[in-house]
Amino acid sequence: MARDPKYDVLFEPIQLGPKTMKNRFYQIPHCNGFGSEKPMSQAYFRAMKAEGGYGACCTEYCSIHPESDDTHRVSARLWDDDDIKNLGLMCDMLHEHGALAAAELWYGGPHAPCMESRAVPRGPSQIPSDFEHLTYAKEMDKDDIREVQGFYVEAAKRAREAGFDIVYVYGSHSYLPQQFLTPYYNKRTDEYGGSLENRARFWRETIEQVKDAVGDDCAIAVRMSTDMFMGEAGTQLERDCLPFVELVDDIVDVWDINVSGISEWGEDATPSRFYPSGRLLPWQKAVKDVSKKPVLGVGRFTNPDLMVEAINGGSLDIIATCRPSISDPFLPLKIDEGRLDDIRECIGCNICISRWEIGGPPLICTQNATAGEEYRRGWHPEKFDPATNADNDVLVVGAGPAGMECAMVLGKRGMRRVHLVEAADDMGGIMRWIPELPGLGEWARVVNYRKIQIDKLKNVEFIPNTELDANGVKDYGAEIVVIATGGYWATDGLNGATHDTIPGADASKPNMLTPEQIMRDGKEVPGNRVVIVDNDGYYMGVSLAEKLAMEGKQVTIMTHLGHIAPYMDFTLESPNMHRRLHQLKVEIVTHQVPTQIANGGLTSAYAFAEEHLTEWEADAVVLVTQRRSNEALYRELKDKVGIDTLRGEGITGFYRIGDCEAPRLTADCVFSGHRLAREIDSDNPEVPLPFKRERAVIEHEAVLTA
Amino acid sequence: MKVVVCVKQIAQLGDEIEFTDDERDVDPDYLDYALNEWDTYATEEALRLRESAGEGEVVVVSVGSEDSEEAMRRCLAMGADRGIRIDTEERLDPVRVARALAEVVRAESPDLVFTGVQSADSVQAATGTALAELLDLPRVAVVTKIELGDGKATVNRELEGGLVDVIEVDTPALLTIQTGINEPRYATLRAIKQAEEKEIDVRQPGDLGEPAYGVRKMFVPPKGEGAEMLDGSASDVAQRIKEIVEERTG
Numbered sequence: 028m029a030r031d032p033k034y035d036v037l038f039e040p041i042q043l044g045p046k047t048m049k050n051r052f053y054q055i056p057h058c059n060g061f062g063s064e065k066p067m068s069q070a071y072f073r074a075m076k077a078e079g080g081y082g083a084c085c086t087e088y089c090s091i092h093p094e095s096d097d098t099h100r101v102s103a104r105l106w107d108d109d110d111i112k113n114l115g116l117m118c119d120m121l122h123e124h125g126a127l128a129a130a131e132l133w134y135g136g137p138h139a140p141c142m143e144s145r146a147v148p149r150g151p152s153q154i155p156s157d158f159e160h161l162t163y164a165k166e167m168d169k170d171d172i173r174e175v176q177g178f179y180v181e182a183a184k185r186a187r188e189a190g191f192d193i194v195y196v197y198g199s200h201s202y203l204p205q206q207f208l209t210p211y212y213n214k215r216t217d218e219y220g221g222s223l224e225n226r227a228r229f230w231r232e233t234i235e236q237v238k239d240a241v242g243d244d245c246a247i248a249v250r251m252s253t254d255m256f257m258g259e260a261g262t263q264l265e266r267d268c269l270p271f272v273e274l275v276d277d278i279v280d281v282w283d284i285n286v287s288g289i290s291e292w293g294e295d296a297t298p299s300r301f302y303p304s305g306r307l308l309p310w311q312k313a314v315k316d317v318s319k320k321p322v323l324g325v326g327r328f329t330n331p332d333l334m335v336e337a338i339n340g341g342s343l344d345i346i347a348t349c350r351p352s353i354s355d356p357f358l359p360l361k362i363d364e365g366r367l368d369d370i371r372e373c374i375g376c377n378i379c380i381s382r383w384e385i386g387g388p389p390l391i392c393t394q395n396a397t398a399g400e401e402y403r404r405g406w407h408p409e410k411f412d413p414a415t416n417a418d419n420d421v422l423v424v425g426a427g428p429a430g431m432e433c434a435m436v437l438g439k440r441g442m443r444r445v446h447l448v449e450a451a452d453d454m455g456g457i458m459r460w461i462p463e464l465p466g467l468g469e470w471a472r473v474v475n476y477r478k479i480q481i482d483k484l485k486n487v488e489f490i491p492n493t494e495l496d497a498n499g500v501k502d503y504g505a506e507i508v509v510i511a512t513g514g515y516w517a518t519d520g521l522n523g524a525t526h527d528t529i530p531g532a533d534a535s536k537p538n539m540l541t542p543e544q545i546m547r548d549g550k551e552v553p554g555n556r557v558v559i560v561d562n563d564g565y566y567m568g569v570s571l572a573e574k575l576a577m578e579g580k581q582v583t584i585m586t587h588l589g590h591i592a593p594y595m596d597f598t599l600e601s602p603n604m605h606r607r608l609h610q611l612k613v614e615i616v617t618h619q620v621p622t623q624i625a626n627g628g629l630t631s632a633y634a635f636a637e638e639h640l641t642e643w644e645a646d647a648v649v650l651v652t653q654r655r656s657n658e659a660l661y662r663e664l665k666d667k668v669g670i671d672t673l674r675g676e677g678i679t680g681f682y683r684i685g686d687c688e689a690p691r692l693t694a695d696c697v698f699s700g701h702r703l704a705r706e707i708d709s710d711n712p713e714v715p716l717p718f719k720r721e722r723a724v725i726e727h728e729a730v731l732t733a
Numbered sequence: 734m735k736v737v738v739c740v741k742q743i744a745q746l747g748d749e750i751e752f753t754d755d756e757r758d759v760d761p762d763y764l765d766y767a768l769n770e771w772d773t774y775a776t777e778e779a780l781r782l783r784e785s786a787g788e789g790e791v792v793v794v795s796v797g798s799e800d801s802e803e804a805m806r807r808c809l810a811m812g813a814d815r816g817i818r819i820d821t822e823e824r825l826d827p828v829r830v831a832r833a834l835a836e837v838v839r840a841e842s843p844d845l846v847f848t849g850v851q852s853a854d855s856v857q858a859a860t861g862t863a864l865a866e867l868l869d870l871p872r873v874a875v876v877t878k879i880e881l882g883d884g885k886a887t888v889n890r891e892l893e894g895g896l897v898d899v900i901e902v903d904t905p906a907l908l909t910i911q912t913g914i915n916e917p918r919y920a921t922l923r924a925i926k927q928a929e930e931k932e933i934d935v936r937q938p939g940d941l942g943e944p945a946y947g948v949r950k951m952f953v954p955p956k957g958e959g960a961e962m963l964d965g966s967a968s969d970v971a972q973r974i975k976e977i978v979e980e981r982t983g
Contacts, residue, residue, distance in 0.1 A: 028748050420922045446922055485765070490919040504923025 028365035034331050036338050038363060040082075041321055041345065043301030044280030046192045048082040048127055048345070051338065052359040055283065055325050055347040056085035056131035056195070056250070059399065060382055060389035063089075063104045065721040066113035068389070070120045070404035077124035079409075080359030084121050086114065088133035091182035093177075094143035095134040098547040099386030102133065105182045111189045118190030129248065131192035132179055137164035137212075138289060141481040149175055151229070152208045152214040158201070158289045172219065175203070176233050183237045187244055194241055196234050199250040199285040200292050204230035208267055211260040211288075227271050238278050249275070250283035252311040254361050257292060264310060267316050276318050283347070284311045284324040293599025297327060297351070299375025300466035301603045304328055304335065312342035323347045329354075329372040331362045338497075353379050354394040357409055357626050371395060371408075372472045378694045381597035393694040394473060396432065396701035403718040407706060411439040415708040419679075420444040422505035424495055424660065427456020428693050429685025430511030431477040433700030438484035440704060445487040446505065450494035454478050456513050457686075458693065460546040464570040465577065473693065497663040501673060507680035508673070509703065510664070512657040514686030516541035522562040522652035524587040524620055526636075527559070531624035532650060536624065539648050542567050552580065554646020558629060559584040560621055561636065561651045565594040568651040569604055575649075578609035583614040583643065587634055589616050624648050654690035661687060682713055734789030736779035737843040737863065738813065740772035740832055742804035743854040750953075758824065771849025775910035776808045777917035779847055782881060792841055798822050801883045802933050809928035810871045810920035816933040826943035827855070829950045831863035833938040839868055845886070846907040850875050858909070865907035872907040873900055877914050879930055904959035 030038070044261050054076045055715045062071035073084040089103040090096060104110050115586040118128040136150035142163045149171050150164030167175065181193045185647030198205030206212035207229035213220045219228050220441040230249075238247050250475045253268040256259030262268060272282065285296035286307055297306050305326040315322040323345035328334050350675045351358055355371040362370070371394050377400070379390040392398035414437075421442050423434045426449035453459065455474040462471035481487050500508055518541055520529025534541045537553055544550040557580045569592045572584045584591060608615065619631040619641065629648055633639040661683045664673065673681055684703050685696040734809075742765040751760045776793065783789040786932045792806040795801055805816045819833045838846055846868065848861035858874070865872030877897070878889035881904075891911055920928070949950040961977075965971045 420926070422922065444922060444925065488919070493919065494914075502923060503921045504926055 030363050030365055034335060034362055036335055037331065037346065037359075042535040043127075043193065043248075043321060045243060046073065046246045049125055050080070050082040051334075051426050052081045052083075052109040053323050053345045053346045053347040053406065054081045054084040054195070054322075054352045055349045056129065057349040057353075058087040058380075058383040058390070059103065060101050060335045060387070062087070063110045063113045065389075066116055067719070067721055068109070068399070069103070069114070070117040072399065073117050073128075074120035074124065075401050075408070076356040077121045077126035077356035078350075079355070080363060081126055081356075081361075081544065082711050083127035083193065085129035085131055085193075086129065087659065088135075088202075089114075089182075089186075090132045090139075091132050091134055092146075092178040094141065094146040094148050094178075095136075095139045096144040096146060097139050098141070098142040098143035100383055101132075101387065105130065105132070105185045105189070111185050111729075112399065113187040113376065114191075116438060118515055122190065122443060125194040126276075127246075128190060129195065130191040131195040131197045132182050132186065133195075133197050134175060134203040136206055137162055138201065146531070151212055151219065153432050154212060154214070154412060156215075164350075166324050167595040170538075172229060176229075178237050179233050180236050180240045182247070183241045187241045191245060193246040193248050193281070195248040195250055195283070196230065197250045198230060199252045199283070200287065200295070201252070201255070201289040204233060205252060205262060209255065209262045211255070211257060211262075222272075223267060223270055226267070227274055230271070231275050231502070234275055234278055241282075244391035245281040247278065248281045248283055249279045250285065252285045252287055252295070253314060254286050255288040255289070256286065257288065261288060264313055267314060267607065269461055272314055272318050276320055279320055281345075282314055282318055282320060282322045284322060285375075286310055288572070291602050293377075293602065295325075296377065297375065298597055298600045298603075299327070300600055302327075304330065305333055308337055308342045311337075311597070313339075315341055315343065315711055321345060326702060327351060327363050327375055329358070329370065331367065331709055339702070345546055350375065350377075350379060351394045355408070356395075359676065370567075371476050372469075374470045374472050376470060376694075377598035377600065378692065381594065384597040384599070389428040391640055391698070393470075393692075393697060396694075396698040400718075403720070404705075404716075406701075411705075414440040414442055417441045417708075418443055419506040420504065421507040421707075422500065422503045423447045423509045423511055424500060424510035425449060425456065425512045425685075425687070426451075426454040426491075426514055427491065427511060427685060427696065428477075429513075429700035430456065430509070431474070431481065433509055433511060433684055433704045434487050434489075434695045435477055435480050435484065436704030437707060438481065439474065440707070441705070442486060442507075445484075446490055446503070447481065447493055448490045448493050449485060450492070452491050454491075455490060457543070459521065460543065461693075462695050463546060464566075465573045467570070473697070488532060495660075497660060497668050500660070500664060500674050501668055501678070504677075506677055508664075508678050508688055509700075510661045510681075510683070511685050511700065512660055512683075514654045514656050514690040515545060516567075517650065517653050517655050520560070520621065520624070520650055521655070522560075522587075524562050529621045529624055529650075529652070531629075532621075532648075532652075534650055538646065539624065539650060541650050542571060545649070550595055550645045551651070552578075555581055556645050557582045557647045557649060558598075558643050558645040558652055559649040560629075561586045561591065562588075564588060564654060565592060568592065568649075569595070569608060569726055570648055571651065572613045573604075573607055573611060576608070576613050580647075582611070583645075584608075584714055585616040585618060585619050585621070585631060585643075587618065587620045589617050591617065597705065630712060649723040654686065656687045656689060658683070658687050680707070680712060734783065734786045735841060736782055736789070736842045736845045736847060737790065737792045737794055737838050737976060738772065738775050738779050738791050738808065739838070739840050739846065739848045739860070739920075740776065740795050740804060740808055741769045741849070741852050741860075742767045742795065742801035743852050752951060756950050756952065758951055766800065766803065768807045769849050769852045769854075771851060771853075771910060771912055772804075772808070772849045773811075774912050774914050775849050776811055776813060777915045778879060778910055779845070780812045781915065781951050782845070782879070785871040785881070792817065792843070793821070795839055796821060796830050796938070797823065805933060806925070806928045806931070807920065809931050810925040811918055812920075812924070814929065818838070818933050818935050819938050820935050821938055825856050825941065826945040828863045829857035829941040830860050831867050832941050834860075834864050835867040835940050837936060838864065842905075842906050846870065846905070848907070848909050848969045850909045850945070854943045861907060861909035868907065870905055871902050872909070873902050874909040875911045877911050878910065884955050
């Protein structure tokens, strides 16, 4: 298929300083959990996007010195020559695909807790970080300023040596240069504080010095938050940002434009729950109106029409993506080849970001099970080796996220026939009703993408309205059986706090309900006062609270934790979720453990003093206590029918995936189905194959005798 | 009770196509194949009648090359009892297809003959009617419901505008079956595998007679300039539509 000419502008090359970028697709700096210390994973991860057509790929924030150590979070590092070697691989692999490589040089100042290096960060003023706990910076004097600027210069030279084409002086999200620019962080009274010219001085000087050092060989990129949404205290577009752009435009080769500070950077990395794609365009346009240089920026862009409009409308020269490049590294190529319905669109769930926020784990992606697995499992999102046991028919029972993914990948691996059998009338499983929670409409893309792909696969047949029992599975005629029957919310109040049920909890009664009873089955929530018992910790409780409050109910949400929906801190959804619940007058109750549910209400105890009881009036109690596996079918087949009998029927492989094995994130359900399909021809597909681990392995005897 | 269901393996266009050198057809390299959707419903309806009667036979008949047996086997996997293929490599017009079918179908002495209303690739809706004429059978087209009686059937026929024509027809009869008449069953893998093993009876066609028509040329119609694309938000587009309607209607 050919490219639609209306997208031609996305494929025009563009000059960035001394470098030419081959098209307008740019993978913005973003974290992946690999840094410089998992260099293979880092290089393979970035190179996949270059293979997918991206014109440039960036590192994540790249620390220039041990004083800028973000442990527990994982950054890249360019501290020494060995880091040059490690990141050099990424540059080489990007260049092989004709993509530019960019290093986002970063110094965190007071935001860098230095938990590994134990160094002391320096900052414009001595104010504890609003993002990290217990972190203070040394207040910089002129010597400190010269030294830290020197760190940038040395790091830029290391970046050049590694092979980077673009070098950033990164300030966005409240890192050091932006701290100097911002009154919130900069209380100085010398020539580095006060007026705009003074507040801009540090950043301007640093850019000049870096440009002097490497500017002939590398493009100089500046990443800036145009507005921190903090009023006078924060960076403001008109007062600070635009004048700064005008001040340094001549020495900058490309602008990378964000909004927000660091403590609410979900205003920039917008969850789809709260913002549509392209949220930053007005600010990006404001910069483009005053700059003569190329402007790039993100906006959770998945739709090529919006991308073209952003460029033709004068808001951006280059379309940058982070999350859409994670969910589909081949986005540019698919647009180029006219294969728009093959694009696996980002759903804006921010599960990828949550892993960085937690600090340590590699990223994962709900839509793309291969994200992060490029090196350690050798998975390619677009390439599937034919299965060596393709001469087999597969029955997948259940077309939720795990079943759909498994059937799809088995189909792509050439299994002779795959039947995806589903009791309901359509694919999707829990992903049919979860996107109907407030704000989560884009999450339906998980289903839509797989529906389209499965429809295209000649060897995969989707069979709805068919509920198979154990005999039905046994007699189906498949050689490989995969059970993907999902999970359900406990109806008896079973929960992870007490490891027990809640006396009186019974969702078969009209006044007690589980999430799927409300969303999937349409069970009526009686009366006006609702108490939601939330021991889950992620979005289900608060989403239902929002929904029911919007319907006019008086809602109380109760958790045994000290904090409602703590996982949403990691997905950057918490601040706006709290605003929303506050707006809807939802009462949030923490550290309470239900002891009894009866008609008309429930009783709870304070988590740290069981005798301290509170009575709550409730017409309806919603139980979001924990999930259980729908494992009845699997158990009957394994325990009652038995593996030997199944083998006698010709079933040589019998597996289960997703929630029916153990409830988990949707991203992990998709991964579960994907992994089984990738490894369906291994010796024992039930057991995941070992993945490569990047670590030092010592010859300990040699060390001892040395 | 015997129902003969005439089925077709239809061609589906891929994302890209090229034409044959003589520009009269699509190059087969660019085609995918599948059982005609209408024929799934027809087969299902025949199976239901057999099940209601408690006895009987459903025979599927098709005109095509050996590759087209794949489509027939779908019907066998659903539960049809036997399959007969009339062998030809040519793409035939509906009248010649009907001539090829007539001899075989007549020899089966069926109580009912089903075809789909139309095929998804040629979309002419003519084969069934032509076959009824050749077999000298009463025929009702676009059938959405069948009730079998003694020596006759009461059928619903779909008309325009949601109207339904209820017709009594003597049997044996030929009915062309509309999609949506039922919900076709799916075949399990076991049934599909068993259908793979079944022998399909292959016959050579008799005299197909003169073609009903000849194809002069097949081509992709040129894109006209006529459409004005409306961009922007929903309210922008709505505003523009209002303006256009006002302009055009004066």
